[in-house]
Amino acid sequence: xxxxxxxxxxxxxxxxxxxxxxxxxxxxxxxxxxxxxxxxxxxxxxxxxxxxxxxxxxxxxxxxxxxxxxxxxxxxxxxxxxxxxxxxxxxxxxxxxxxxxxxxxxxxxxxxxxxxxxxxxxxxxxxxxxxxxxxxxxxxxxxxxxxxxxxxxxxxxxxxxxxxxxxxxxxxxxxxxxxxxxxxxxxxxxxxxxxxxxxxxxxxxxxxxxxxxxxxxxxxxxxxxxxxxx
Amino acid sequence: xxxxxxxxxxxxxxxxxxxxxxxxxxxxxxxxxxxxxxxxxxxxxxxxxxxxxxxxxxxxxxxxxxxxxxxxxxxxxxxxxxxxxxxxxxxxxxxxxxxxxxxxxxxxxxxxxxxxxxxxxxxxxxxxxxxxxxxxxxxxxxxxxxxxxxxxxxxxxxxxxxxxxxxxxxxxxxxxxxxxxxxxxxxxxxxxxxxxxxxxxxxxxxxxxxxxxxx
Numbered sequence: 311x312x313x314x315x316x317x318x319x320x321x322x323x324x325x326x327x328x329x330x331x332x333x334x335x336x337x338x339x340x341x342x343x344x345x346x347x348x349x350x351x352x353x354x355x356x357x358x359x360x361x362x363x364x365x366x367x368x369x370x371x372x373x374x375x376x377x378x379x380x381x382x383x384x385x386x387x388x389x390x391x392x393x394x395x396x397x398x399x400x401x402x403x404x405x406x407x408x409x410x411x412x413x414x415x416x417x418x419x420x421x422x423x424x425x426x427x428x429x430x431x432x433x434x435x436x437x438x439x440x441x442x443x444x445x446x447x448x449x450x451x452x453x454x455x456x457x458x459x460x461x462x463x464x465x466x467x468x469x470x471x472x473x474x475x476x477x478x479x480x481x482x483x484x485x486x487x488x489x490x491x492x493x494x495x496x497x498x499x500x501x502x503x504x505x506x507x508x509x510x511x512x513x514x515x516x517x518x519x520x521x522x523x524x525x526x527x528x529x530x531x532x533x534x535x536x537x538x539x540x
Numbered sequence: 541x542x543x544x545x546x547x548x549x550x551x552x553x554x555x556x557x558x559x560x561x562x563x564x565x566x567x568x569x570x571x572x573x574x575x576x577x578x579x580x581x582x583x584x585x586x587x588x589x590x591x592x593x594x595x596x597x598x599x600x601x602x603x604x605x606x607x608x609x610x611x612x613x614x615x616x617x618x619x620x621x622x623x624x625x626x627x628x629x630x631x632x633x634x635x636x637x638x639x640x641x642x643x644x645x646x647x648x649x650x651x652x653x654x655x656x657x658x659x660x661x662x663x664x665x666x667x668x669x670x671x672x673x674x675x676x677x678x679x680x681x682x683x684x685x686x687x688x689x690x691x692x693x694x695x696x697x698x699x700x701x702x703x704x705x706x707x708x709x710x711x712x713x714x715x716x717x718x719x720x721x722x723x724x725x726x727x728x729x730x731x732x733x734x735x736x737x738x739x740x741x742x743x744x745x746x747x748x749x750x751x752x753x754x755x
Contacts (some may be wrong), residue, residue: 476623477623477658478622478623483657486657486658491657492657493655493656493657494655494656494657495656495657495658498719498723498726499661499665499722499723499725499726500715500719500720500722500723501719502622502657503622503625503660503665503666503715503719503722504715504719505622506622506623506625506626506660507625507626507629507666507713507714507715509623509626510626
């Protein structure tokens with residue numbers, strides 16, 4: 311059984327440099343050669359100091375660290391620039407490294423035309439967990455940002471509908487994927503059981519929102535209006 | 541059952557009652573209509589149980605009832621999240637008497653390996669359970685054994701036990717067990733905020749941080 315060389319290199323990197331490159335315990339890792347990814351030199355030319363760091367992990371995964379306040383415009387440029395066309399946002403999530411370090415907001419990008427990936431990270435300080443929503447750039451960011459809000463408590467500005475998505479709407483124990491969140495939750499099992507059975511969708515949604523049939527009808531109405539408008 | 545059935549002076553059920561019990565229980569146990577509440581991998585085994593090789597139809601269960609109104613037996617197959625708990629309770633409340641329930645697999649019976657913030661630690665905190673089937677997931681033989689045990693349980697029921705099928709309207713939508721018992725069942729871990737690393741028993745180097753904003 312023979313593996314190709316790139317795969318072998320990637321495996322070796324995982325053993326040695328991979329961990330360090332990922333950051334966390336040992337910081338952002340070794341600065342990668344700028345020319346190793348076609349997008350990075352152009353990003354540096356365009357945004358300069360907003361691109362804080364560039365590293366390679368697990369063989370060929372390129373990670374750039376950017377300033378949080380520039381994340382939106384960088385993503386907009388990556389999506390719209392004719393040479394980049396990162397048109398697919400694979401994931402938005404966050405990492406809590408614990409120990410008082412800032413949360414790390416992660417954007418996984420993929421360019422379908424260029425068959426190229428890029429990971430973008432931005433540090434979110436613990437005393438101000440706010441970030442700009444990119445739902446206006448990528449529609450998929452809507453639910454991904456809701457999940458990140460639900461699990462980490464990062465509030466996305468200008469998000470169209472920032473609610474919890476995995477936990478129930480009446481969940482009041484905090485944000486489960488934070489390092490300081492107790493594994494079994496903050497409330498007792500009896501309290502958790504009581505609260506879960508107390509949850510009533512009607513307390514949070516009106517009748518129209520709860521009705522699938524009305525929803526479909528509304529959708530058709532909107533479509534008809536859009537067709538007859540011009 | 542609001543029937544006034546004849547008893548002999550000693551309080552024992554009379555011959556007539558026991559014969560009626562026999563017929564009623566025979567009919568009930570041989571035409572259980574299961575309401576499949578499949579939430580995880582146990583549901584795959586439940587489907588295998590219903591398929592040709594194991595063939596649940598042998599026990600009068602060929603009709604999986606996806607409507608709780610036409611079901612006698614709730615088979616909870618798989619882990620139940622707290623977000624799913626009100627759904628499970630509502631389905632149980634919607635099923636008409638007589639009704640039974642089987643908790644299939646480790647997760648439904650006790651939370652299994654999912655001893656975490658989001659998971660119900662045994663569905664008996666939510667609804668009453670007649671038979672617990674262990675396994676992760678149980679093989680179809682295990683589920684069938686559980687069903688046969690339920691048959692034995694149904695055989696022992698009697699119409700002269702007036703309170704057996706009564707339901708308290710106040711309990712609808714409420715936890716099946718009192719809070720103290722739920723806490724006791726969560727042992728040996730006890731209070732859920734007192735047993736993990738962040739509680740301070742083990743130092744994780746997690747520093748104090750701004751308190752979580754409550755939604």
